[in-house]
Amino acid sequence: MQTTNVYYSRQINSLACSREVKLHNHICFDLFFFFEFFQAQKNELTRIDLIVMSF
Incomplete structure (x- = not known):
């Protein structure tokens, strides 16, 4: 579970970086x-x- 959460966290981080x-x-x-x-x-x-509030 922790591995999955870290994966999604890094994916969201990468998406936000590339977009903004x-x-x-x-x-x-x-x-x-x-x-x-x-x-x-x-x-x-x-x-x-x-995370939702930060966007």
């Missing part, structure tokens, strides 16, 4: 640190909610 890098280069770095922080958390629902 030209206008908001800092988004890539923000998402990177955001996902690195929440990968250590146990509550996946909270992570999903925060």
Whole structure:
């Protein structure tokens, strides 16, 4: 389960970077640190909610 979550997190990060890098280069770095922080958390629902709110 954790491996799947990390996979999707990195996929979302890559998608956001490729889509927004030209206008908001800092988004890539923000998402990177955001996902690195929440990968250590146990509550996946909270992570999903925060991801939705961040976009």
